[in-house]
Amino acid sequence: MLDEFNLSSREPPFDPLSAILFKVLQVTAFLFFIAFLALSQMKDTGKIDTKAEFFISMTWPDNHPDDFDLFVQDPLGNVVWYRRRDIGFLSLERDNRGGANNFITVDGEKILSASRQELVSIRGIVAGEYTVNVYHFSAHTGLPVPVTVTVEKLNPHVSIIAKETLDMAKDRFERTAVRFTLDSKGEVVSKTHVDRSILQSFFDPTANGATMSKYGYQQ
Structure with a gap:
């Protein structure tokens, strides 16, 4: 009966461990993207800038x-x-x-x-x-x-x-x-x-x- 009146949630119960793991995955992907950009820049220039006097x-x-x-x-x-x-x-x-x-x-x-x-x-x-x-x-x-x-x-x-x-x-x-x-x-x-x-x-x-x-x- 409760389903007929939408009084109960059809979503699965909240799992805090899964949420934490998802956030960690997001951060790891972001850091990987930043590292990829840095490596691409080094490849394009062919060298790493060094200090000059x-x-x-x-x-x-x-x-x-x-x-x-x-x-x-x-x-x-x-x-x-x-x-x-x-x-x-x-x-x-x-x-x-x-x-x-x-x-x-x-x-x-x-x-x-x-x-x-x-x-x-x-x-x-x-x-x-x-x-x-x-x-x-x-x-x-x-x-x-x-x-x-x-x-x-x-x-x-x-x-x-x-x-x-x-x-x-x-x-x-x-x-x-x-x-x-x-x-x-x-x-x-x-x-x-x-x-x-x-x-x-x-x-x-x-x-x-x-x-x-x-x-x-x-x-």
Whole structure:
């Protein structure tokens, strides 16, 4: 009779253990989703961001066909360039070949990039002098190209310690953008623009783990 008047519940009796287990399952699924997103981001970027003390960027006009290379040498003699992307605290974050096969990948599709930029990070402090050079690997227009090199100190706040624009007109030509000296605390104590060749260090056939055939030098 009670069923005819809807006076009794047709739902099963409440089970508190089942409710707790369901909530635990929800939380576990949520944490798994967050972890999946983090792993996906790492896969897309290809690397985990690390702390940097300095960024050194080199830019030239968008869509320009010429190829420039950024060379940075630390006080220990380590040189970072496109054949040695990581050495000591130096990392070449971005290599750019100008009009030669300069692509970026967007949603799995390769797209020709108009930007012209190379980027080096310094992830730790070594006291002494750093040399930042620009090398004009290939010139196609025969006209001077303005190449801007910027050195930024990131900690404790971002500040520009050097910004120089060089007119580069000849291929196989190297120029010094800036040389700066750090103390043991990472403070810049001096700067100069006196030319100093980094390529000379490559006359040693064991240096940097590669030949300089790209630059016309042989072992």
